[in-house]
Amino acid sequence: MSNARATHLSRRGVLAAGGALGLGAVLAACGDDDAASSGSADGTKAAASSGPWTFKDDRGTTVKLDKAPANIVAFIGVAAALFDYGIEVKGVFGPTKTSDGKADVQAGDLDISKLTILGNEWGQFNIEKYATLTPDVLISTLFDDAGTLWYVPEESKDKILKLAPSVGISVYDRQMPVSLERLYALAESLGADVKAAKVVEAKKKFETAAERLRAAAKAHPDIKVLAGSASQDIFYVSGSNLSIDLEYFKALGVNIVEPSAKVLEASGGWFENLSWENVDKYPADIIIMDDRTSTIQPADITEATWKKLPAVKAGQVIARTPEPILSYDKCTPILDNLAEAIENAKKVA
CATH class of the missing domain: 3.40.50.1980 (Nitrogenase molybdenum iron protein domain)
Structure with missing residues (x-):
């Protein structure tokens, strides 16, 4: 480490x-x-x-x-x-x-x-x-x-x-x-x-949200979702392998933008790092952005190349939680938010 x-x-x-x-x-x-x-x-x-x-x-x-x-x-x-x-x-x-x-x-x-x-x-x-x-x-x-x-x-x-x-x-x-x-x-x-009504209901809501996301992905298979993370000099694009949220999204049918396995090798399989000049390398209809406080949030990104991205211009950028709080209560909104974004997304890429 x-x-x-x-x-x-x-x-x-x-x-x-x-x-x-x-x-x-x-x-x-x-x-x-x-x-x-x-x-x-x-x-x-x-x-x-x-x-x-x-x-x-x-x-x-x-x-x-x-x-x-x-x-x-x-x-x-x-x-x-x-x-x-x-x-x-x-x-x-x-x-x-x-x-x-x-x-x-x-x-x-x-x-x-x-x-x-x-x-x-x-x-x-x-x-x-x-x-x-x-x-x-x-x-x-x-x-x-x-x-x-x-x-x-x-x-x-x-x-x-x-x-x-x-x-x-x-x-x-x-x-x-x-x-x-x-x-x-x-x-x-x-x-x-774990038999408490609150816990049982939270688990049911998670399962319902999963089915909603599966249905949204099936109904909109052409909507491309890119997982990004921003720092001052680098824009990171995550592959779906290794991360518990992206692996699950892909299993539910979400069309995740995938850097090549060879490119991902430099990070041990996690992500590709791009300069802000090359932030448009991968066409995407929705961008899900790292919500952790260590990263630059979408509202604070000033790079012109970012602002020109079709998904950004269309307002199709939502938060991504790379480190989910592992309770059903906290993971349900993650699925619902992505499902809603896919349901309402316009094809822009």
Whole structure:
């Protein structure tokens, strides 16, 4: 993981907030020292089951504890997903707070004022503060098949992982429903009431949204969708392979613009980087743009070549969430928004 922030583009460079794409917002370094004390989004709290706790993660590692962990520390997106299931965390790391003190898009419905923020930017992780939380478990996502815990700094990971066992949920080279099911299973093991009406309804809405997107793609097979991400000097075009959202969109029939496999090799299969002069390389009817605060958002792009793109002129640019919060509640709008865009799109490319 140490090369993910190198000046050259690594396989995960486009995914990491603040690295190769870190020419957008400057994030605050850390948060307050208050531990999380909030319940789920609807005010309920999950009750962890008594007795031993065990969970086999996506690295094949089985974590065993005498009881379900009470002091949970998690990557911000994981914490936001667990919150939707009624599971509290004590501390978070990763993009939590924007430079103006507001909640980052990856924080979901979390009240960040009640969270102990161990690190807000890439490479930041306050080990001393982490130790004071007496963590029972650390949870993060996995963006590779090597078991690398997302946003756990490579240079200090040994010290961090000595303090508590870790759990990794993969968001690498699989479709969105698989990762959703894994987070759902983790939440259930931690005491979430997955039979609650709110959770059951959220899952049904996700399934309905998936069918809507499938139908929209089938009805408009000629509508080309390009996944982009903007930095000061580079426009990134993502291929559909490896990313859980794009792989799923393609499986549902969405016509994703695909850079060639050979071109994608330079980034480990993730994306092609284009100069702004060449941003029109791929014809597209809809552009879905990286919504993370580390990237330049469409309204702030001043490049003339961008403004001349047919999809931009037609107003057919919507947000893309490359790091979805893995709850059914948060993933449903992702599918609905794309379905609506395809349903209403004009053929411009």
